[in-house]
Amino acid sequence: MKQFLRTYVYWILFIIVFFWVITYLFWEEFTEFQKTQAEKQEYQKTLTESKNIFQHKDIVELWDDVILHSTPDLVFLEKLVNYIDSAEERVWLEVYIFTEKRILEALIRASNRGVDVKVLLENNPYMAPYLNNKHYTALKDTGVSVKWSDPLNYALNHSKFMIVDERVFVSTWNYSYSSFNSNRDIFLEVFHQEIVWELGRLFLHDYRHEPFWVLHPNIVLSPDNSRQKIESLFLGANEKIDMYFPYMSDEALLDLVIDTAERGVEIHFILWEDARENSHNEIIRLINAWVNIYFMRRPKLHAKTILMDDKILYIWSINFSFHSMNSNREVWLLLKDTGIITEFQKLFKKDISLLK
Secondary structure: OHHHHHHHHHHHHHHHHHHHHHHHHHHHHHHHHHHHHHHHHHHHHHHHHHHHHOOHHHOOOOOOOEEEEEEOOHHHHHHHHHHHHHOOOEEEEEEOOEOOHHHHHHHHHHHHOOOEEEEEEOOOOOOOOOOOHHHHHHHHHOOOEEEEOOOOOOOOEOOEEEEEOOEEEEEOOOEOHHHHHOEEEEEEEEOOHHHHHHHHHHHHHHHOOOOOOOOOOOEEEEOOOHHHHHHHHHHHOOOEEEEEEOOEEOHHHHHHHHHHHHOOOEEEEEEEOOHHHHOHHHHHHHHHOOOEEEEEOOOEEOOOEEEEOOOEEEEEOOOEEHHHHHOOEEEEEEEOOHHHHHHHHHHHHHHHHHHO
């Protein structure tokens, strides 16, 4: 009996020690797993809330805290380099394609003088998997903190924004020389503290490869509810819609545009010239629905924007495609400031007048 009890006690002690050792060795991994599970639950909860509470009336006016820029404009490239050279605290860049040499050199200079420089790049741009490798290596070799996107909740990181101290630049373009030299793109320079704060939080979570969602009514992220937000835009239009898109390849969104036109909303749609061939059947359907179509060859159209009823302006990185809305990380801003909308209207009307 004593032998049995002794053996029993030994086994109990062995089990206790065994689990203590396992816990000691793997406690960090266990707590990280629990943290990840909690973040996923919170992430899903936040997504549900964002879909339920979004309304256009909640969009905040940014007043003088936003400036609209358009390209081609090499002068603005110079200004952007100067902004980086003047940075005192941080420069955080998250972008799909980064090949512009002067911005690369400015980032390295900023890092060398002690500015917190972080860069997040897409590792596998569509049909150009090695495009960012040269700049990634240059940043890495000079000590700049740079990472490849490793998304948990999106296929490609197609977003395009940069935070310099207390301002953020959100664009439809990539950080390539052609974007500044030969493309029609839109760039927003935003000083609004809430926007800068929320996009700063987004950047850090993306940089750490953590799931995250922004609930600010002016900020929209793909992929989780882009389609719902775009649908609300078209369904809410009463008079007119002006759009820039390089191409179209999403059947459901195309049907939505046609339905909107057929209920009497005046639609003006500027496309890149190559869409004549690449989207021929879709264009015929749009023309038959009395959508006004214009084709831009120079500058090369890369902008993605929608203006609804001259009241709400969407500026985004998203394309007119299924994957952009349902799979990729995209960042866009919603604006209802009359000054910015007036600037956009001038640009849009100027482009149409040159395309007629």
